Amino acid sequence: MPATSKAQQKAAGAALAAKRGEQPKSKLKGASKEMEKSMSEGQLEDFASTKRRGLPNRKD
Structure with missing residues (x-):
């Protein structure tokens, strides 16, 4: 599944x-912190x- 925005990809x-x-x-914030917890390495x-x-x- 590809990212839908540059922010999501980053x-x-x-x-x-x-x-x-x-x-x-500890350096992660916001969306990246949630992504790290909820997604597998392959999905990321x-x-x-x-x-x-x-x-x-x-993404709007």
Whole structure:
């Protein structure tokens, strides 16, 4: 499932880094914190790997 906005893609990338241990979980805020708790590594990978070109900045 691809991300629907640049903000969602960026949050998924931050959550994925925390889940893999590349970034401390304490640095997560908002959506990325919730994504890290509720999504699997595979799901986060799908969201984070979405190409940003053509995506809106924020989902309306």
